Every structure is written in C-alpha cells, then in structure tokens.
Amino acid sequence: MDQHGSKSDERRELMANLRAGHKAARQRQPARPAVQAPPPPGPAAFDFSELPQLRQLRMHRAAADLIGLDNPFFRPHAGVAGATTVIDGKTFDNFASYNYLGLNGHPEVNEAATRAIATYGTSASASRVVAGERPIHRELEERLARIHGVEDAVVMVSGHATNVTVIGHLMKGDDLILTDSLVHNSVTEGARLSGAARMNFPHGDLDALEQILSQNRHKFDHVLIVVEGIYSMDGDYPDLARLIHLKQNFDCWLLVDEAHSVGVLGATGRGLAEHYSVDPRSVEMWMGTLSKTFSACGGYIAGSKALCDYLRATAPGFVFSVGLSPALAGAAIASADLMEREPERVQRLAANGQRFLERAKAAGLDTGPSAGLSVIPVIVGDSIGAATLSNRLLARGINALPIVFPAVAEKSARIRFFITSEHSAEQIDRAVDAAAEELAKMREENVGFSSLVKSVRQTS
Template sequence: MSDEKNGPSDKRSSKEALMANLREANRNRRPRPAPPAHAAKAETSRRPVKPFDFSTLPEYRELRMQRAAADMMGIGNPFFRSHEGLAAATTMIGNRTFLNFASYNYLGLNGHERVNAAAKAAIDRYGTSVSASRLVAGERPIHREFEEKIAELHGVEDAIAMVSGHATNVSTIGTLLGPRDLIMYDALIHNSIAEGARLSGASRVSFPHNDWRFVSQTLDKVRHQYEKVLIVIEGLYSMDGDFPDLTRFIEVKASHDAWLMVDEAHSIGVLGKTGRGIAEHAGIDPKLVEIWMGTLSKTLSGCGGYIAGTSALVDFLKVKAPGFVYSVGLPPALAAAAITSIDLMLEEPWRVAKLHENGQFFVEEAKNAGLDVGLSEGYAVCPIIVGGSAQAAVLAHRIYERGLNALPIIYPAVPEKAARLRFFITSLHTREEISDAVRITAEELEIVRSAGSVLQQLSAR
C-alpha cells in the first residue's frame, strides 16, 4: 500500500515551503561588509609595490643632459665643493689652497676668536638647540638680547629673529598680505621675496630694476583697487652689486599710502660708514621704512633671518607668522655669534672701511682689464659678465684650475646673455690677491672667447 501523506503533491508543497523560508531568511540577513580596499587590491593584484622613480621626471632628465654636456666640455661641477676649513680670503679644497671670492664673510668675522668664544659659551649654557618653538618652550634670554641688538643696529623699535632667511621673507610677506592686496617687487629681487609674494595670494607686479618711476606711475593707476600695497627692494643686489635710490622709493610709498620693505641681506656690514646698511649710506631716517629684513649668514657669522621695525609689527609677527610660531627658535650659539659680530663691526670700523676700499679697487682693476662689471658699485659684490652660460661655466672651470675660486651664475638665474662669474670681496682680501684674481680671470676669458664657436656647438648638443 502506498502512503498518501507522502505523495507527489505533498513533496512539492514541502519543497516550496522550504524555498520560501530560505528567501525570507535572505531578506532579513544583514549585508556582509565589503572587504577593505587594500585587501581587495591585494586579492586582485599580487604585483610588488615600487616607489616612484624620480629619475623619470622630465626636469631630472633635463638636469642629466646638462651634466652630460658639461662632461663633454670637460667641465667639473663647480657647485658643492667641499671646503676643508674656514672659507675666508683663501680656502682649502681637496688639500689645495685657493684664492677665494665665493664667500659672504664680508667683514671676516666668521671664525674670529671672539665670535667663536661667544658661540661656545652659549652652547655651554643653553646647549646646541632650544628644541622647540619660542612660543611654547624655546624662548631664551639670548633671543631677546639679539633682537634688541638688531633693533638698535637698524635704529628702530624692535626685531624678531627666525631660523631661516628665506623663510623669514616667505612667512612675513605671507602673513601681512593677502588676496585683496598688491605686492610690487624689483625684477632682480631674491627668490624668497618672489615666493612669499606668490604664496600670499596677493596680486603681484615685478617692476624694472630700480625703476621707482615705474612703481609710482603704476600706483597712480591701480592703487585704489587694493587694500594694502607693499613695495619690496634690496639694500644691495646680490647678483649685480648695485643699490636702489632709497629716498625716491620712500617718497613713492608715502605718496601712495604703501609700505616699503628693504631686504638688507647683503647690505648690513657693507653699506654705510659703520656698516648699518643702506639707510646710513643714504642718510635716511630708518623709521621711514616700514619693514627691514636681514640675514645672519653674511656679515653676522650665523644662520637665520630677522625682521626689524615697530613694536606693533614685531608683536603681530610673533603670534601670526608661521615661520616663527611653528618653527624652532634660533640656536643660542648663532644668536651669540651674531651679537658678537655686531659688537666687533662697531668697535672696529676699519673692517667696513677696508671692505669699501677693496670693493672699489676690484672694480677699478676689472674695468682696466677690459672686464664687464655690469652695474656693480664696488661694494662687496662684483659680477664679471661673460655672455653665454657655457662660456661662464668654462671660465669658472679654467680659473679654478689656476687656483681661483669664483662661481658661475647661469641661466635661468640670470638671462642667458648675462651669464657671469660672481665675485664676493671681503675686508680680508689683499690688493695683491685682488689683482691676481682680476688678471687670471681676464687671461682665461680671452682664451674662452677665442674658442667661443666651439663652445656654442658643444652646448647646443
């Protein structure tokens, strides 16, 4: 007998009920979380992870091509040469002594026994670093001592010191100016000024070198469009060795309700009877300039930068400038070295006088030798303009072979037809050393120019 309860129709109904229950369970089940992205990637690809190859950058390939061209012309790399001791009027490179015209040690104070002693004493007292931002844990008495010394040197109310000259300009300009403002700067201004202006978001105008008339005429037309206007110039231009007409720029900024900023990186210790800079040189009240900027790495035997001006300006920057607020305080040894360098400069005026004498002598000797010194006024910085970049590089190599160290400045740092060797004169150079440097340069330049067509062919490859 067959069992009716287990017939075909009952089996179908049981199966349908089971499927219905499974469908209901699936509807009520929570969705399963997706695997992490990195896990999914690992499942789909087992290829090894490789860092980006920066040698594939077009800019790097161009650099390699330039180096290959230099190798083809037999030119060694003039940059990053390792000096084995103090670089002053002479220097030791590769166990060989060179006449050295590639140092910013304008007054010969870097390495002075009093400067070294002050730095060592600061290390003994404070250590090599203050380890933090001055705002939170890095303030030391020597910081204020240095800033008061700088303010006194410039003849203004106060100053603020930062750990980088480049960052001082970038941070200060970026803090004070914004999208509703205008920044006008000299066409030959330092990169730090141009970068600060770019990052500020303000409108920017690069004006022809030292052309205060252009600045005035431009502001006549556009001043009303902006809230704040900043004009930036240098006290002494590091590529050309000339300086602006400070009196005229002060008149322009005053008549257009603008601010004036003067970068004195290369003019402190160089311009003025006592080395106080372009205001002393021009006989101008320094309080007529809103912002003075300078660095420690030239005359002041250290590293870092500063802003000098009113107490209000300094108070504002100390709580708003990122390069100060978020950066470690100046190492005590550098502050001590700079303080002592200022003291020595003022105590020994012969250093500034000797620097002026040496600079003028270099320019006179160079002109007598038929060399092109461009715009140089004979204050510490003197270019010898060669022409093409290839010629400048070859000339630098040839004088180096003869024991003279002066570096080439080539395109794009300067226009291609204005490539040059740049000579920095110090108070420690002797007249004989200056005469030898000029003579060697003139002799080698004549040889280089006689082979000019060959150089052009090689550099074009």
C-alpha cells in the same frame, strides 16, 4: 565499589564534560578563513628620475660632459672660508664667501658660540612661543634693532623662510606686491604664498614703479614694495630717498632686504639708511640675514614694536618653528659687537671693492651696474662660458663661482665675485688679471654655446 574506583569514575566524567564543553565552544566560534596566498606586490615607489625636470638636468650634465666641462658646484671646502679656502687639500684665493667682514671664525665669535652652548646647549628644543624662548634671543633682537635704528626686531631660523613667511602672512588676496625684477627667490615665494597680486618693475627703474602705482594703487587694499639693499646678482643698490617718497605718496609699505648690505653700506655698516642718511623709521620693514656679516645662520625683520609683536604671535614661520640655536645667536651678537667696535673693517671692505671694480673696468671686464662693494659680477654672456671661466680660474688658484640660467638670464650668465675686508690687494689683482686673461683666451677659442653646438655636430 571501593573509594579509588569512585574517584576514577568522577575524573573520567569530569574530563568528558570538559571535552564536550570545549567541542561546543569550538562549534560556536566562526570558522577560520582558509589560508590565502599573499597579495601581489604593489607598485614600487615613484621613480623621481622620470620627472621631466630631472631628465632636463641630466641633459644639461650630458652636454657639459660632451665638451669636458667639470661641474663647478658642490665642491667640499675644509676649514673656515674667508679670503682663502681649502679644496682637496689645496689653498685657493676665495671670492665665493659671504664672510664680508672676516668675522666667521674670529676668536671672540667662536668663544661667544661656545659660551652659549655651555649655557643653553646646541638647540632651543622648542618653538619660542611655547618653551624655546631664551634670554639670548631677545638680546640678539635688541642688538639688531639698535643697528637698524628701529624699535624692535624678530629673529627666525632661516633668511629665506623669513621673507617667505612674513610676506606670505602679511599680504592677502586683496593686496598688491610690487617687486624689483631682480629680487631674491624668497621674496617671489612669499608673494606666491600670500595670494596677493604681484607686479614686477624693471630693475632699478623707479619711474616705472611710479607709473604702476599711479595706474593700480586704487585697486588694492594694502600695497607692499620690495627692494634689496645691495642686489645679490648685480651688486648695485636703489635710491632709498625716492622709494620712501613714493611709498608715502601712494600709501604703501616698504620692505628692504639688506642681506648683502648690512656690514657693507654706510660708514659703520648699518646699511642703506646710513648710506643715504635717511631716518630708518621711515621704512616699515628692514629684512636681514645672519649668515653673512653676522657669521651665523637665520633671518630677521627689524621695524616697529607693533609689527614685531604681531609676527611673534602669528607668523607661521616663527610660531611653528624651533627657536634659533643658542650658538648661532651668540655668534651673531658677538659679530654685531665687533662690527660696531671696529668700523675699519667696513672701510677696508669698501676700499677692496673699489679696487676690484676699477681694475676690472680698466681690464675691459663687464661688471654690469655694480657699485663695487660686496658683490661684483663679471658678465660672460652664456652659461657654458661662465662655467668654463670658473673652472679655468680654479686651475689658477682662484675660487669664484658662476651664476647661470635660470638664476639669471642666459645672456647675463656671469662669475660673481664676493669681496671681503680680508682680501689683500695682491689677491684682488690676481683675480682680475686672471679673469681678463682667461676670458680673452676663451673668446679666441670661441668657447661657449657655440662650442657645444660644434661638439654635437661632430658626434652626430
């Protein structure tokens, strides 16, 4: 056999061995499962429109449509909302803004926010506990502590979340939380989160509060009393001196929510303590928001250094949340500076509030217990009537929003007017006159819940 024949035989033998080895390897492998049809599709995502709560909302909307009532909520506004606002290209007198001292959009405030962005960017990019701490945060906290006349303050990214996390964190199952019946939802949610017992006392009734304390204080470890500086629905304020007396006599803590009273109460806008000439260090916690007088967004607790250090180290809403946006911190600092430097803004607001209140009462409007400051309600008496009045005011160039059930009791449904330092006397007079005229027409026309009942009967 020649050389080429030997090589051919070797190649055939090699290929035969490779094929045999491959066959053996395939035999050692487990058999592949037969191809099966894909499983049938699973259930679709839950249809939230089937929730009873949403069905109820649809019923409310259908009832409003039945009587031709436009939805007064979620209307988009263009530009800065102050004493006027722009909706659908038209300018309206605006009584639905928290811009109490007219500082939102102020050139100094805008410039401070711009500088903060240039230095730190738009976000702190981390929780302050780890890598989100910026010098501007402490500068703001020191400024807020100075305004409130206490040792320290701690700032958080949401006013609502501030009450939820602080109350929910400080209070425990063996504690009691006593709240005025008209406190903000954030207080209610914080109390629920805490697991502590909770009791309401009738709005502003400190005799009832004292009675509850007399009967129940001994049953609990810590007791927290929560009130507001100016109540966001009724526009009145509590007797701080007596509250301090009660909390000292019964060994309680006191939290005053000053969301609507900083920049409003007191000769220079420092809030309830300045209004009553009370030492602010007598109160354990001053809570506030940055979204109103301070023309930013966020919340804070002002009080002792020990309390604020503890909250910085342990409060979940602070520890596990990103630090406040530097732009918001810069805007709030500039707003605080302007408030301190220009107390005449606070004085203009007080004068405007008193003008609105006096004229409203003279026109026969029900303003409830409002003190005539930043918040003045005009109580209509039912939700349909309140929404109707709001729409009629809008048709007359006035933006003022209704507050309806369940935010308030149905019989207390109202239009809530927010007063600012920037409103003119003419704007205030127009708003009061229009509200009185339209409300009188509505009562002649029997507009309200009864009109809905009539429409239902006509279509059934």
